[in-house]
Amino acid sequence: MATDHPDLTTRTRDALRASQLYYLQDLTMEAIAHELGTSRSSVSRLLSHARETGLVDIRVRSPREMPNILERQILETFGVTAHVVPVPDHTSDVDRLERVALSAARMLGEYVDSNSTLGVAWGATVSAVSRHLIPRAVHDTQIVQLNGAGNLTSTGIVYASEILRRFGEAYNAQVQQFPVPAFFDDPLTKQALWRERSMQRVLALQEHLDVALFGVGSPFAEVPSHVYSSNFLDPDDVVSLQEQNVVGDVATVFYRIDGSTDGISLNDRGSGPAFDVLRRTPRRICVVSGAARLASIRGAIAAGLITDLYVDEGTARLLVASHDDTGIGRASVR
Amino acid sequence: MATDHPDLTTRTRDALRASQLYYLQDLTMEAIAHELGTSRSSVSRLLSHARETGLVDIRVRSPREMPNILERQILETFGVTAHVVPVPDHTSDVDRLERVALSAARMLGEYVDSNSTLGVAWGATVSAVSRHLIPRAVHDTQIVQLNGAGNLTSTGIVYASEILRRFGEAYNAQVQQFPVPAFFDDPLTKQALWRERSMQRVLALQEHLDVALFGVGSPFAEVPSHVYSSNFLDPDDVVSLQEQNVVGDVATVFYRIDGSTDGISLNDRGSGPAFDVLRRTPRRICVVSGAARLASIRGAIAAGLITDLYVDEGTARLLVASHDDTGIGRASVR
DNA sequence: AAGTGAACTGCACATACGTGCAAGATGAAC
DNA sequence: GTTCATCTTGCACGTATGTGCAGTTCACTT
Structure with missing residues (x-):
């Protein structure tokens, strides 16, 4: 069932879920912590992790009508x-x-x-x-x-x-x-x-x-x-x-x-x-x-x-x- | 020079720049406000605007190795x-x-x-x-x-x-x-x-x-x-x-x-x-x-x-x- | 079994952020 | 030029978020 080290997989899974809740559903970290059964600070860290590892992909697109x-x-x-x-x-x-x-x-x-x-x-x-x-x-x-x-x-x-x-x-x-x-x-x-x-x-x-x-x-x-x-x-x-x-x-x-x-x-x-x-x-x-x-x-x-x-x-x-x-x-x- | 209503263009341009500074360079809103010569709260609003209008595109990608x-x-x-x-x-x-x-x-x-x-x-x-x-x-x-x-x-x-x-x-x-x-x-x-x-x-x-x-x-x-x-x-x-x-x-x-x-x-x-x-x-x-x-x-x-x-x-x-x-x-x- | 180091947790604090509000700016109508 | 409606701004406040720290867990040594 594990793709990687067993707890790395869990970490990524949690990070993924936290990202969905945070970036796709606009929940606060507090609420996410509650859903995941962990502390708010852990959620903050999970989200950092998700950004750093590219789980969350943020890009800024300059509209074609208005290029720099x-x-x-x-x-x-x-x-x-x-x-x-x-x-x-x-x-x-x-x-x-x-x-x-x-x-x-x-x-x-x-x-x-x-x-x-x-x-x-x-x-x-x-x-x-x-x-x-x-x-x-x-x-x-x-x-x-x-x-x-x-x-x-x-x-x-x-x-x-x-x-x-x-x-x-x-x-x-x-x-x-x-x-x-x-x-x-x-x-x-x-x-x-x-x-x-x-x-x-x-x-x-x-x-x-x-x-x-x-x-x-x-x-x-x-x-x-x-x-x-x-x-x-x-x-x-x-x-x-x-x-x-x-x-x-x-x-x-x-x-x-x-x-x-x-x-x-x-x-x-x-x-x-x-x-x-x-x-x-x-x-x-x-x-x-x-x-x-x-x-x-x-x-x-x-x-x-x-x-x-x-x-x-x-x-x-x-x-x-x-x-x-x-x-x-x-x-x-x- | 304007593509749209003159101040809509400015607003978008500012939002774009703020987004680059915030999401691509990790500046704080305070610092961005300083660079743009406006208040921090305006930057917060610019960024909201940028997200709402799709200038900033945030997506969560579940890695192929670990689909839900x-x-x-x-x-x-x-x-x-x-x-x-x-x-x-x-x-x-x-x-x-x-x-x-x-x-x-x-x-x-x-x-x-x-x-x-x-x-x-x-x-x-x-x-x-x-x-x-x-x-x-x-x-x-x-x-x-x-x-x-x-x-x-x-x-x-x-x-x-x-x-x-x-x-x-x-x-x-x-x-x-x-x-x-x-x-x-x-x-x-x-x-x-x-x-x-x-x-x-x-x-x-x-x-x-x-x-x-x-x-x-x-x-x-x-x-x-x-x-x-x-x-x-x-x-x-x-x-x-x-x-x-x-x-x-x-x-x-x-x-x-x-x-x-x-x-x-x-x-x-x-x-x-x-x-x-x-x-x-x-x-x-x-x-x-x-x-x-x-x-x-x-x-x-x-x-x-x-x-x-x-x-x-x-x-x-x-x-x-x-x-x-x-x-x-x-x-x-x- | 005890030791060791790395990773993870929650707490507490400092900072960063979002937002209601009132004041000011802008622009259309008259 | 005045009026009015609408939009924008900065402030102040409360909330949300990041992070140093100390305590804990856990895997792996010795």
């Missing part, structure tokens, strides 16, 4: 489906990131189906998203790491694998790690390793994703992204990126503001998927916040990497304005 | 998709009805799409449902009245049309009234009227519904359904129903416990759709509560009228038990 203006402008200008997260302008960058990640995490379930494959990068943004995922009952789903995370001081497994683990847990999915350094010292090593069958297997998965999830790295902002810290790149590398007008990276692949990657030497040593591979993924979701990332977003859009963009309101506004200023960005996806 | 036992049993036994509404056993029939109707109303949106046609009967149950509908932004939807509502003391327009109006409002739909008596005195009048083109139009719509919604009438319960009151039927009629072993009606068409209708004289004079017409509707949703309706449900299931059943827990239990007792009911739909 910024979202419409971004779609028209850049051909990207935007989800603008309302955030007051004076918010700190940390809060901004957290709020965008929270919103994105709650909508991510929409993209995940049974038998689908989800590629995830790692980084501060994706990590924040991973902390707020709402579980969804799907099966035969796979989570694939998009790029290596090893650096000079650690194999990077703990940090990146923690992110992946959360995704795997939320979607009841099998996790495919990608245990390679973020950047190789020698491009030949990368090429050699890429020919290994164990790597080929992961690489093949990366080429047939249904959904890809990533942030964008921003090299020269006041608060540079994780990747640009000295644990990953030499000072020389950083200089060369600067000289080559790099404005950002997606999964450790660098690009310029026009989306081009040609001649960026570091990309021969990075572990992320080449853009023409990534672009084969039907849904490519980018989560990003903060004005400092503007140029990075612009570049990623120009490179045609993004189909769905989760972004805070202020940055969205800058994005739209930047197009009015310069006219760049039209030659993009879709 | 009664629902599974009903599906296996009767071939009907059941939605069992949890209600404590000591609840009064009035509350029971209200709670089932509330739950059903909130799920009804699932069945309604753009360009679809929804047929609704009238009665205490459907009326209760109509009072709790959650609007849904669809277009080119039609609501069609299934059976006439005129009786000896009124044309019945006010009561039935109020129900229809609520459906029309919730789904932004055009409403097709059916201005005829519930029962004709003379079957020939009915036949004559049915040949009128104005009636033909409605009848044609009834034959091509996407969804039908109805309760079941119960004639001989302690609290008989509306239809069986003297305003609709003569004492003679009631006696004849009793003699012919009628256990219930769907949209003023009567049936026996085995689902048969042959030889029930009153059906020649009723205004509802014949069962073989009704059965052509792909989705046929029945909402019902209370043990007194058990035989009526059994008959409606046996007649193959129901694809989706919303029912209170106690009655669901009786329904399952009744099958174990008698073995009737297997020869049903699907």
